[in-house]
Amino acid sequence: MDKIYIVGVGMTKIGRFYERSGRELFVEALSKAIDDAGGLKPKALVVGNMTSSVLMEQDSLGALLADYGGLRGVPAFKVEAACGSGGAAFYAGYSLVKSGLADVVAVGGLEKLTENLTSAVTKALAQAADAEYELFYGVSFTGLNAMIARLYMNKFNYTREDLAYWALRMHEYASYNPYAQLPRKTTLEAILKSPVVADPLHLFDCSPIGDGAAVAILVRGEERAREIAKAMGRDVLVEVKGVALATDSVDLGSRNNLLALESTIKASREAYKMAGIRAKDIDYVEVHDAFHITGYLALEDMGFAPKGEAPKLWKEGRFGKGDKPEVNFSGGLKARGHPVGATGVYQIVEATMQLRGDFPGYKASDPEIAATQNIGGVGTYTTVTVLKRT
C-alpha cells in the first residue's frame, strides 16, 4: 500500500488585506508550496472555503484558483464544511491521492473576509449554524459558542478568569510567528477587561476575522517523497499516518451532549486507529480554538485531559514547552488568526513545519508525531490528522 506524504507547504500571513484579492492570496500560498516541493506541479486541487459564495460573490472557486495558480485543466473543486472546510478539503485531497485518481494533489484553504462589513461577516459565519432552527431566531455563531462556554463553566465550576489563560498563552506564542494576525503579547487584565461579545465570551476570548490562504501538497509513494526532500535539502519526510472526518448535528438542540464535541471524539479515535497510535503518543498538536472553550474541549475530546479538567491543567502550565503534547505554538486561531476555510490547512502546514523543524515561530521540542484538529460549526464537523516524521 503506497504511503502518502506532505512534500510542500505554503501560507500567507493572516491579516486584513484590503488591497489584495482572494485569488492573489491563494496564488501566493500555492506558489510557496510548489516551490517548497521543489517545483512539483499538482495534478489536482481541492480548496477548502466557507464564504466565497456569500462574501466574494464567487462560486467555481476550485477551477478559478487552479487557473490562477497555473494549473488550468486539473480536477478541482471546493469543499465546504463551515469553519472545518480546510480539514474536510484535506480529507478529500488525501482520498484523491490514496485512490490513485491523482498522484500529486494540492489541498488549499482560502478565506477573504475583512473587506466586508462586520455585520455581513457575522451573518455569513452564522450560516455554519442551522438556518431554520437556530439562525432564524437571530443567534450568532459566537452566541452559540457562548452558551456552550456558560454551560461548561457552570458544570465544572470555572470563572471567567479561569478560562482566560488560553488567550494569554496564544498571544505569547503568536508573538514569535511571522504569519500570525495578532503577533503581540497581552495580559490577563487586558483579556478580562476586553468588551463583551456574547457573555461570557469577551473580545479577547474569541479569534479575530482575517484573510489568508494555505496550501499543502500531497504525493503517493515514499521514493518520490524522499527524492523531493533530498532535492530540497531536508533529511526528514512527513507522512500522513491518519486522517478522519466525523460529523454531529448542526443544531445544538438535538445534540446528545453539549459539554463535549462528539465529532472530535469520533474523528480523533478513528485517526489514531488508522495511524496505529494512542493520544499519549502525540508530541505536538494544533487544535481549533475559535473560542477558548473550543480549545479546552479539543484537549479533552482528543484524549489529552479528563473531561472538565483542561482549563485547570492549562492554568497550571500543562501543554506548554516540554510537555506532551505541546499545543498550538502557532498562536492558535485566537492569535495566529482564523481565516475560516483555510484554518484547517494552516494547522497542517504548521504541524508539518514543526515536524521538519523549520517552523519560523515558537518551536516544538523535536516532535515525531503531530496531530491537528479542525472543527466546523460548533463541532458539526471535525477533521483530525496524524502526521509523522520519518
Added chain:
Amino acid sequence: MDKIYIVGVGMTKIGRFYERSGRELFVEALSKAIDDAGGLKPKALVVGNMTSSVLMEQDSLGALLADYGGLRGVPAFKVEAACGSGGAAFYAGYSLVKSGLADVVAVGGLEKLTENLTSAVTKALAQAADAEYELFYGVSFTGLNAMIARLYMNKFNYTREDLAYWALRMHEYASYNPYAQLPRKTTLEAILKSPVVADPLHLFDCSPIGDGAAVAILVRGEERAREIAKAMGRDVLVEVKGVALATDSVDLGSRNNLLALESTIKASREAYKMAGIRAKDIDYVEVHDAFHITGYLALEDMGFAPKGEAPKLWKEGRFGKGDKPEVNFSGGLKARGHPVGATGVYQIVEATMQLRGDFPGYKASDPEIAATQNIGGVGTYTTVTVLKRT
C-alpha cells in the same frame, strides 16, 4: 483492485416546492436510494450543491443532510463546482470508496431555488462566472452562454430554427418521465416564438429553474454489489468503469477556444481511457444541456459528432431511439429540469436505471455502456462518468 458499483439510486420529482424544505427533498431522495440498495446504510456522504450558502443561508450542508437522513456522525461535506457540483461530488465520492476511506458512500445532489425571487436566483447562478472579470460588468450566466451560441451560429452557419430542435425532442422525452419538471410536449413554433432571454437564446432554448435532489450509493467489491442486487431481485450490476473531472478557466475571455469545451474534451478522454472504451462504444448518454448550445457542444466534445455538425445531425434525427449513442431520454436539463448542484447526480441515477432497464420514462434500447457529462459554469468544470452493465 476492488471494483466500484452503484447499488442504489433515488431522486425526487423536480419542480417548484414552496411547501417543502431542501432537507425534506434530500431525505426523500436519500431514503429512496437506501431502500433501492436493500436498506444498506451509507458510511459517508458527499453532497453536491451550488447555492445553499446564498439562497438557503445555509452552510454545513453535508452534516445537516447526513443528520436529517439518519446518518449522524458519518464523514460528510459539500462539494461546490457551480452547475457541475453533482458530478464533482460523484468524483469525490468515488474517490472515498476507491481509497478505502469508506466502503459505502452516498453521493447526493440538492438544489432549492424556486422560493427565491428570480432576480436573486439569476444573481446566484451568475456566481458561476468570474466575479471580478465577468459578473462585475453585469453579464448574466445566460448572457455568457448566449454569446457562445451566437459565435457558434455565426461560425457554422446555423439559424435559430436549426438549433431549436434540441428543445423539441427534450420535451417529447420528458413527457414520459414522471420525475421531469416540464413533462409536456411542445412545438417548433412555440420554441421559436418564446420570449427572448438573452439573444439568441429564447425561453424554450434554456433549462428551467427547479428544486430537486438525487442520490446514488456506491460500494466497493463485486460480491457485495451482487448480494444487494440479488436481494433486490435485479439480475444486473452497474459498475463505475470511468470517472474524470477536468477544468478550464472560469472567465471566457482567457479561453483558448470558445467553440468547444476543453474541459469536456479532456474529461471524456480520461474517463474513456480509464474505462478502456472509445466514444463509439457508448450506447447511452446523458449530457448537460443547460442551454441547447451546451447540449450540442457536449455531443461534439465527447466524440459523438464532428465539430460544427451536432445540430445538423440532430435535426436529421440522429441520437434518438435506436441510434448510438441514444441521448438524454430523461428529457435533459431542458425539460427534465436543472436543479443545479443535483443535476450531475440525476444524470447518474438516470443512466443507472437505463442500464438496469427500470427507468420509468422513455427507455433506451437495452444499453450496456452509458455515460454522463455534467458541466459547471460555461464548461469551467466537466465530470464525465462511464457506467457499465455487468
